[in-house]
Amino acid sequence: QQQVKQSPQSLIVQKGGISIINCAYENTAFDYFPWYQQFPGKGPALLIAIRPDVSEKKEGRFTISFNKSAKQFSLHIMDSQPGDSATYFCAASRRAGANNLFFGTGTRLTVIP
Amino acid sequence: EAGVAQSPRYKIIEKRQSVAFWCNPISGHATLYWYQQILGQGPKLLIQFQNNGVVDDSQLPKDRFSAERLKGVDSTLKIQPAKLEDSAVYLCASRGYKGQRNTGELFFGEGSRLTVL
Numbered sequence: 196q197q198q199v200k201q202s203p204q205s206l207i208v209q210k211g212g213i214s215i216i217n218c219a220y221e222n223t224a225f226d227y228f229p230w231y232q233q234f235p236g237k238g239p240a241l242l243i244a245i246r247p248d249v250s251e252k253k254e255g256r257f258t259i260s261f262n263k264s265a266k267q268f269s270l271h272i273m274d275s276q277p278g279d280s281a282t283y284f285c286a287a288s289r290r291a292g293a294n295n296l297f298f299g300t301g302t303r304l305t306v307i308p
Numbered sequence: 309e310a311g312v313a314q315s316p317r318y319k320i321i322e323k324r325q326s327v328a329f330w331c332n333p334i335s336g337h338a339t340l341y342w343y344q345q346i347l348g349q350g351p352k353l354l355i356q357f358q359n360n361g362v363v364d365d366s367q368l369p370k371d372r373f374s375a376e377r378l379k380g381v382d383s384t385l386k387i388q389p390a391k392l393e394d395s396a397v398y399l400c401a402s403r404g405y406k407g408q409r410n411t412g413e414l415f416f417g418e419g420s421r422l423t424v425l
Contacts, residue, residue: 201350227412238312238399238416239351284350288412295364296414298350 198222199287201299208306214272216302218285221266225287229296230259230270233282242283243270275306310334312417314400320423326388329420332381333402339363341414342375342385343399351399357383390424397421 201218208214218228229244245252245259245268252259258271272279285299313332321327333340338359343351354373356364360380368375372391377383387394397419403412 199350229412236418238401238418239414240416241413244412286350293412295353295356296351298352300350301348 197300198297199285199299201285201302203302204300205303206305208275208304210275210277210306210308212275212306214270214275214279214304214306216270216283216285216304217267218269218287218299219265219267220287220297222287222289223266224289225297226290227288228259228261228268229286230257231284231286231298233284233301239284272304275304277306277308280304280306312400312402312415314398314417314420316420317418318421318423320425321390323392323424324389326386327390327422328387329385329398329400329422331383331385331400331417333383333400334404334415337402337404337415338380339403340377340383341401341403342383343401343416345397345399345419347396354385354398387422390422392424395422395424 199220230242231239232242233239243254243257245261247263256273261268282301282303284301286296288294288296315330340357342354345351354368355375357377360377375385399416399419401414401416403414
């Protein structure tokens with residue numbers, strides 16, 4: 196059973212455009228929602244994370260939007276750059292990340308120059 | 309600060325053979341994880357250690373997989389005997405604290421890619 200559902204599977208965006216990746220979860224006990232970025236041959240690295248007491252968090256060009264009632268959250272990448280081309284994973288866990296992180300299936304983003 | 313170290317980076321074995329992967333977490337990180345990442349999927353937790361004790365091994369196929377973290381620092385994941393479906397990248401991660409507060413962030417190694425023929 197997939198605890199976190201992610202879409203789309205792949206995404207192609209022009210340089211300077213906005214990339215949007217969506218995730219949904221079922222377990223209302225989840226209270227920590229990070230996004231990880233993974234380049235080929237590397238391990239995932241934390242990009243940005245949000246807790247359910249806020250609806251949005253922004254760090255530079257990256258924004259998480261969180262909708263607690265719909266049990267959905269999304270990653271927005273503004274002014275997308277070729278260097279953003281990577282696979283992005285949403286994840287969720289209980290106890291502020293102390294418990295197991297359940298990852299989505301990933302979105303392969305390609306930013307075309 | 310040194311990152312999470314893993315070895316070997318690549319391993320090719322025949323089915324029914326055994327293999328072992330090693331991980332050295334970031335210094336001072338008490339929590340260590342082993343994840344399995346099958347091509348095209350997200351990482352899936354195999355086992356979580358807190359110091360040298362097991363916190364969660366509910367997803368570990370215990371008939372063939374074993375892991376240990378004897379001194380609460382580095383860890384070894386073993387597969388014996390391997391099956392074709394074990395072909396994956398095995399990621400080790402560690403998590404630390406800022407003072408008493410769990411930061412939630414996992415630091416991943418580059419992974420060990422296993423191919424079972």
